[in-house]
Amino acid sequence: xxxxxxxxxxxxxxxxxxxxxxxxxxxxxxxxxxxxxxxxxxxxxxxxxxxxxxxxxxxxxxxxxxxxxxxxxxxxxxxxxxxxxxxxxxxxxxxxxxxxxxxxxxxxxxxxxxxxxxxxxxxxxxxxxxxxxxxxxxxxxxxxxxxxxxxxxxxxxxxxxxxxxxxxxxxxxxxxxxxxxxxxxxxxxxxxxxxxxxxxxxxxxxxxxxxxxxxxxxxxxxxxxxxxxxxxxxxxxxxxxxxxxxxxxxxxxxxxxxxxxxxxxxxxxxxx
Numbered sequence: 001x002x003x004x005x006x007x008x009x010x011x012x013x014x015x016x017x018x019x020x021x022x023x024x025x026x027x028x029x030x031x032x033x034x035x036x037x038x039x040x041x042x043x044x045x046x047x048x049x050x051x052x053x054x055x056x057x058x059x060x061x062x063x064x065x066x067x068x069x070x071x072x073x074x075x076x077x078x079x080x081x082x083x084x085x086x087x088x089x090x091x092x093x094x095x096x097x098x099x100x101x102x103x104x105x106x107x108x109x110x111x112x113x114x115x116x117x118x119x120x121x122x123x124x125x126x127x128x129x130x131x132x133x134x135x136x137x138x139x140x141x142x143x144x145x146x147x148x149x150x151x152x153x154x155x156x157x158x159x160x161x162x163x164x165x166x167x168x169x170x171x172x173x174x175x176x177x178x179x180x181x182x183x184x185x186x187x188x189x190x191x192x193x194x195x196x197x198x199x200x201x202x203x204x205x206x207x208x209x210x211x212x213x214x215x216x217x218x219x220x221x222x223x224x225x226x227x228x229x230x231x232x233x234x235x236x237x238x239x240x241x242x243x244x245x246x247x248x249x250x251x252x253x254x255x256x257x258x259x260x261x262x263x264x265x266x267x268x269x270x271x272x
Contacts, residue, residue, distance in 0.1 A: 002091040010119040021085035022097050022113055023048035024142070027122070029259055032204055036143040036224045043075070047142035048085040051111045051128050052101055054139040055188070055216060055234025056080045058172055062237040064135055069237075072104055078172075081141065084111055107134035109245075120258060120267075127252040128245070135241035136251045139212060139230025144198055146223055153201040157225065159217055162191030165233050175239045185217045188233040196227045206259045207267060229255055 004025070005016040017025040024047035027034045039045035060071040060079035071079035074086070083105045089097040096114040101107070108131035116123045126138050146154045164180045165173035165188045173188060180189060192215060199205040210229030218226040231253060232242045245251055258267050 005091065005095060005097070005115065007095060007115055007117045009117045012117050012119060014115060014117050014122060016097070016115060017046070018089045018091050018097055020046065021048050021087060022089035022099060023085065029204060030261065032148045034144060034206065036145055039143070042086045043081060045143055047140055049111070049113055049126050050082045050137065050139035050141060050230055051084050051126065052105060052109065052134060052136045053082050053237060054137045054230040054232065056172055058170070058235050058238055064237065065133065067106065069106055107132040109134060120260065122257050124255045125252060127250055129250045130245035131247055133244065133246055135237045136243050136245050137230060137232040137236045137241070138251055138253050139228055140255055141226060141228050143224045143226055146225060148200050148203055151200070151203060155225065156199045156201065157219065157227070158194070158197040158199070159227070160193040161189035161215070162193065164189045172235050173233045173239060184219045186220055188214055188216045190214055198227070202262060204259055204261055206257055208255070208257055210253060210255045212253045229253070
């Protein structure tokens, strides 16, 4: 098995690890590593895909079409982040990987992921193809470094949204939408007013766009932060679900990152 995809462009190298759950394991842009490249367990590093659910499922349990589903509690007391980010993927080509949903998910389907890089950015697609009727939520979980190597200035986050999901005492959304609170955040938002942006002062800026309409932002650690596009909130199967796939249906999302250095044009002032 090929362990990794390596995609190169001018001053850019993206490494996608098939063995480590089909995740972006490293992204070096103009000499700067932008991702956390190691961490405790599989949840704390890189940029990994969510499928067929995103975030936590309360107590690892939900009911769908009369079936009581119980999932492994990989972050007790909950199940978290789907069934594909902890398992090896199959490499299908120089820029593509795929995986089935595995034995822990009771509905059959396959997930495909592809990547492209260029001098000023990258794109990724994530697609779930259903063989059986199922609820589905997709997304990505990137861990960005707060400080670039050999620099002191912390990254600055621009994030502005119309609403956020209120969380209960257990930290999970209760389904109610409220006005966004001030950071720090470990929250799910909707209605973003501008593309989220990370700026490492005097070094690099990165803007994130996605066809997904929910964003989870996590800013509670000193060394890293996360800006996660996804198609629904955590525990969507118990709050909704918002999307149900029939056999033969597919759910696909895209993500694009654009970066630039000081002195270069700001892409938000040009046509996207």
